[in-house]
Amino acid sequence: xxxxxxxxxxxxxxxxxxxxxxxxxxxxxxxxxxxxxxxxxxxxxxxxxxxxxxxxxxxxxxxxxxxxxxxxxxxxxxxxxxxxxxxxxxxxxxxxxxxxxxxxxxxxxxxxxxxxxxxxxxxxxxxxxxxxxxxxxxxxxxxxxxxxxxxxxxxxxxxxxxxxxxxxxxxxxxxxxxxxxxxxxxxxxxxxxxxxxxxxxxxxxxxxxxxxxxxxxxxxxxxxxxxxxxxxxxxxxxxxxxxxxxxxxxxxxxxxxxxxxxxxxxxxxxxxxxxxxxxxxxxxxxxxxxxxxxxxxxxxxxxxxxxxxxxxxxxxxxxxxxxxxxxxxxxxxxxxxxxxxxxxxxxxxxxxxxxxxxxxxxxxxxxxxxxxxxxxxxxxxxxxxxxxxxxxxxxxxxxxxxxxxxxxxxxxxxxxxxxxxxxxxxxxxxxxxxxxxxxxxxxxxxxxxxxxxxxxxxxxxxxxxxxxxxxxxxxxxxxxxxxxxxxxxxxxxxxxxxxxxxxxxxxxxxxxxxxxxxxxxxxxxxxxxxxxxx
Amino acid sequence: xxxxxxxxxxxxxxxxxxxxxxxxxxxxxxxxxxxxxxxxxxxxxxxxxxxxxxxxxxxxxxxxx
Numbered sequence: 248x249x250x251x252x253x254x255x256x257x258x259x260x261x262x263x264x265x266x267x268x269x270x271x272x273x274x275x276x277x278x279x280x281x282x283x284x285x286x287x288x289x290x291x292x293x294x295x296x297x298x299x300x301x302x303x304x305x306x307x308x309x310x311x312x313x314x315x316x317x318x319x320x321x322x323x324x325x326x327x328x329x330x331x332x333x334x335x336x337x338x339x340x341x342x343x344x345x346x347x348x349x350x351x352x353x354x355x356x357x358x359x360x361x362x363x364x365x366x367x368x369x370x371x372x373x374x375x376x377x378x379x380x381x382x383x384x385x386x387x388x389x390x391x392x393x394x395x396x397x398x399x400x401x402x403x404x405x406x407x408x409x410x411x412x413x414x415x416x417x418x419x420x421x422x423x424x425x426x427x428x429x430x431x432x433x434x435x436x437x438x439x440x441x442x443x444x445x446x447x448x449x450x451x452x453x454x455x456x457x458x459x460x461x462x463x464x465x466x467x468x469x470x471x472x473x474x475x476x477x478x479x480x481x482x483x484x485x486x487x488x489x490x491x492x493x494x495x496x497x498x499x500x501x502x503x504x505x506x507x508x509x510x511x512x513x514x515x516x517x518x519x520x521x522x523x524x525x526x527x528x529x530x531x532x533x534x535x536x537x538x539x540x541x542x543x544x545x546x547x548x549x550x551x552x553x554x555x556x557x558x559x560x561x562x563x564x565x566x567x568x569x570x571x572x573x574x575x576x577x578x579x580x581x582x583x584x585x586x587x588x589x590x591x592x593x594x595x596x597x598x599x600x601x602x603x604x605x606x607x608x609x610x611x612x613x614x615x616x617x618x619x620x621x622x623x624x625x626x627x628x629x630x631x632x633x634x635x636x637x638x639x640x641x642x643x644x645x646x647x648x649x650x651x652x653x654x655x656x657x658x659x660x661x662x663x664x665x666x667x668x669x670x671x672x673x674x675x676x677x678x679x680x681x682x683x684x685x686x687x688x689x690x691x692x693x694x695x696x697x698x699x700x701x702x703x704x705x706x707x708x709x710x711x712x713x714x715x716x717x718x719x720x721x722x723x724x725x726x727x728x729x730x731x732x733x734x735x736x737x738x739x740x741x742x743x744x745x746x747x748x749x750x751x752x753x754x755x756x757x758x759x760x761x762x763x764x765x766x767x768x769x770x771x772x773x774x775x776x777x778x779x780x781x
Numbered sequence: 782x783x784x785x786x787x788x789x790x791x792x793x794x795x796x797x798x799x800x801x802x803x804x805x806x807x808x809x810x811x812x813x814x815x816x817x818x819x820x821x822x823x824x825x826x827x828x829x830x831x832x833x834x835x836x837x838x839x840x841x842x843x844x845x846x
Contacts, residue, residue, distance in 0.1 A: 289818040292817055594820060642814055645813060645814050645817065645818065646810045646811075646813040646814050646818070647810075647813055647818050648810070657806075660806075661802070661803075661806060664806075665802070689840075694843045694844070695843050697843075698843055702839070702842070702843075705839055706836075706839045706840070709832065709835045709836040709839050710836060712832040712835070712836070713829075713832050713833055713836050716829050716832065725821055726821065726822050726823060726824045727819035727820070727821060727822065728819045728820070728822050729825060729828055730812070730816065730819070731809075731812070731819050732824075732828065734808065734809065734812050735809070738804075738805045738808050738809070739805075742801040742802075742804070742805055745797065745801055746797055746798060746801055768801070768802075768805055771802070771805060771806075772805050772806075772808075772809050775806065775809045775810075776809075776813070776818065776819055779818075780821075
C-alpha cells in the first residue's frame with residue numbers, strides 16, 4: 248500500500264472514531280432521569296451562600312449597611328413608586344432581623360445616610376423633595392429602638408441633591424449639592440441636636456455635584472466631588488482646616504456616564520492618607536473603569552490608576568488598609584468584584600442574575616458584602632455574602648460539574664464540547680494550512696526530518712500556537728489563564744503523539760492529520776471551562 | 782472487515798481515540814479540582830512571547846544535537 252494511502256485511511260479512522268463516540272454517547276444520555284443545568288455556578292471559594300435579605304428600591308443611589316456590636320444596620324428607601332418611598336431602618340442580628348422601623352413613610356427620597364457613633368447610637372439623614380421644596384432631615388435613635396424625632400437641617404426652594412454623610416463619634420458631617428445659579432457643594436455638622444458649621448465649599452460656574460465625605464483619625468474633614476464643566480468632569484478634593492476649606496485640587500478625570508448612572512466617589516481615610524475611588528473612562532476606552540488615587544498628608548494627590556473595568560466602587564468599612572468592592576460587566580449582567588488587601592479580585596456573584604450597587608464592611612477578619620438583585624416579582628432585593636461561614640464545595644462543583652447529576656453533566660459536557668471543538672477546528676483551517684506549509688518547508692532540511700515523532704508533534708504544536716496569534720482568520724476559545732492554556736497545549740501534544748506514535752508514514756497528509764488531531768484535542772480541552780460556564 | 786493501521790487492529794485505534802479523549806477531559810477536570818475553577822481572563826502579552834520562545838527552542842534543538 249502506498250504510504251499516503253495509509254495516512255488517508257488513518258485520518259479517516261480518527262474522524263470515524265470521534266463520530267462513533269458521539270453517536271454512542273448521545274443515545275445513552277437521553278434516558279437519564281436527572282436533568283443537568285446547561286451551566287454550572289462556580290462558587291467563589293471560601294464564601295458563604297448568598298442570602299436574600301429584604302426588598303428595596305433603586306430610587307436612591309445607594310443603601311447603607313453598617314456594623315457594630317449591636318449587629319448589622321441597614322437603611323434603605325423601599326417602595327415601588329418614587330414619590331412614595333419608605334425610609335426603612337433594619338437591624339440584623341445573628342441572621343435574624345430584630346428591628347424594622349420606617350423612619351419616614353411615603354416620601355420622595357433623593358438620597359439617604361446612616362452612620363453609627365460607636366456607642367450604639369444610630370444617626371440617619373435623608374434628603375426629600377416635596378411640593379414645598381427640598382428638605383434635609385436628621386434623626387438619631389438607639390438600640391433597642393424607642394422612637395425618634397426628626398430634625399430639619401435644611402429647607403430650600405432651590406434644587407438640592409446628592410446628600411452625603413460621614414459619622415465621626417457623635418458628630419454627623421453632611422454635604423450636598425445645591426443649585427444657586429450653578430450647583431455648589433454645601434457642608435454642615437450636626438451634633439447634639441444642633442446644626443453648626445454651615446458652609447459653602449464651592450463657588451464655580453460649573454456644576455459641583457456628587458460630594459463624598461471622610462473624616463480621619465485627627466478629625467480632619469475631607470471632601471471630594473465631581474466638577475462638571477465644558478471640558479468634562481473632574482474629581483476634585485478639599486479638606487477642612489482651622490482656617491477654612493483648602494483650595495480644591497484636581498484628583499483625576501470623572502465621567503458624565505458615571506454621573507448619569509448615579510455613580511459616587513468612594514472615600515476612606517487610612518493611616519493619615521485619604522483614598523479615593525471612582526468610575527471614569529480610561530484613555531481610549533468606552534467602558535467605565537474603577538480608578539483610585541491617594542491623597543497623602545501633604546494634600547497633593549497621586550496620579551490616578553486603573554483598578555479594573557467597572558463602576559460604583561465602595562471601600563470596605565472597618566479595615567485598616569484599603570479593600571474595594573465594585574460592580575463590573577459580566578456575561579449575564581453586572582457582577583460584584585471584591586479586591587482584598589493583598590490578592591486578586593474575586594467575582595462574588597454567580598449565576599445569570601445581574602448584581603449591582605455593592606456595600607461592604609469588615610468584622611474582624613471577615614468580610615460582609617451586600618448588593619442588589621432584580622426580583623422576579625418586580626422590585627429589587629438586597630442580598631449578602633460573607634467569608635465567615637464558607638459554603639461547603641463538593642469536588643464535583645469545584646470541577647464545574649453539576650453535583651446533582653454529575654454523570655449526566657459529564658456526558659453532556661463531553662459530547663457538546665467535542666462538537667464545538669470540531670466547529671472551532673474547522674474555523675482554524677487557515678491556521679492549519681499555514682502551519683502545514685511552514686512545517687513542510689522545515690522538513691526540507693534533513694536535520695529536522697530525522698527527528699523523532701514526539702519532536703515533530705511538538706514542533707507542529709508550537710507552530711500552530713504561534714501562527715494562531717497572527718492575523719489569520721480563525722476562532723479561538725475564551726482565555727482561562729496561562730495555566731489552563733499550557734495544560735491544553737500539553738494535553739493535545741501528548742494525545743496526538745499517543746494516537747500517531749505507531750504510524751510510520753510521513754508526508755503532507757500525515758502532517759495535516761497530525762495538525763487536525765492536535766487542533767481538535769486543543770480546542771476540546773480549551774473549550775471545557777467555557778462550555779461549563781455558558 | 783478488521784483493518785490494521787500501523788500494525789494496530791481497528792478496535793484498538795478506536796479505543797485509543799476514546800481513551801485520549803477521556804484522558805484529556807480527566808486531566809482538565811483534575812486541574813480544576815487541584816487549582817480551583819479558572820476565571821475568564823485576558824491573554825497576557827507575555828504568553829505570545831513564551832510561545833515564540835518555545836518555537837525557537839524547538840527549532841534550535843536539532844541544530845545542537
